[in-house]
Amino acid sequence: MKCDILAIGAHPDDVELGCGGTIVKLISEGKRIGIIDLTEGELGTRGTRETRAVEAKNAANIMGISIRENLKLKDGFLTNSEEYQLKIVEKIRKYKPEIVLANAIDDRHPDHAKAAKLISDACFLAGLRKIETYDNNILQDVWRPKQIFHYIQWKNVTPDFVVDITGFLDQKIEACLAYKTQFYNPDSDEPVTPIATKDFLESLTYRAQDLGRLSGVEYAEGFTTEKLLAFKNFEGIVCG
Template identity: 90%
Template structure:
């Protein structure tokens, strides 16, 4: 079940909002991508855990995700505990990703920053051979991802690098809008939340457009990195 990329989000829709364009592009290039949702988003003002699960399934089909799982940790109460770390270690060792994409290091929702640290620590622990975890009663091999990149969410964090998603913004938006209960719908009778406004929906485009403007492409998504990146050559770097 080896995947190239494991994208992890505290809630269903975090991955789509934060790096949906990147995921769509990587899949188009033949990369195998899995998504791990830590909670069911059950404390969300709009919708239910059941509707969110159905929406996540639809979004996965739009993006072409290979595998998607939900750990069903407690929404709103994520913590960097041994219990939660080991649950994530099991999934890292199951999918053996080279790269992990994780929540923003600082954000409006407290679960996002907590998830960022939790996932980071789990990635390190996953590489320790003396930590034993099991999948279907079989001892798992240690595995440590090569890189952890944190996508950007509500706050305008300055990225360490951006990835060109020109040609993939529409697919990102389609995947986000698969979460019909969560985002702007003028006909909805549910309470208005900060992410259920027209302005927030439009911000998905203008943020990608602004990062693209700054980097010389049409649209881009930004990431922060935990360690200094080294390039073997200058191929692939966009110059306007």
């Protein structure tokens, strides 16, 4: 069950929008990646929890994700509580990721920043031996991810680093568009929301283009990090 990377989002589609390109690139390189959605996105203006579940499954298939779970926490009311922390601790110990990708630390939707802190705290707690959690009545081993990186969402947060997703942007956008009820559709009769506009859809490309321009590649996704990164050498760094 071990994953190399566990991507966690407050809502279904957070992961696709924030780091979908990075995920499909890493899968192409043989990495095992899982997704945990904290809520069902049931408060979303468009669609329903049922349609969102189908869309999340379709998006996972497009990206090549074989592991995706939904914790069914309360959309709009995420709290950094013991109950919610332990639910995430159980998944971290189950999948034992080296890296966790989490929501933006500051964003328009209040659940995003709340999730960022909740996930970060759960990652720390997952490494404490005196916290006991169980999977199918079996005591879980402790596990603490080596790194937590936060993807960028609505706000233009300045990244600490970017990942070159050249060649993978189209697959990311296809995965995002699997959420047919959520994004721009000129034939939809549902209310228009900030993410259901043509401008927002186009922003997926021009943001990746701009981060690519700044870093010397065609397309890129940005991340922030909670601690200073140390490189063993300069291999793998793209010099624009």
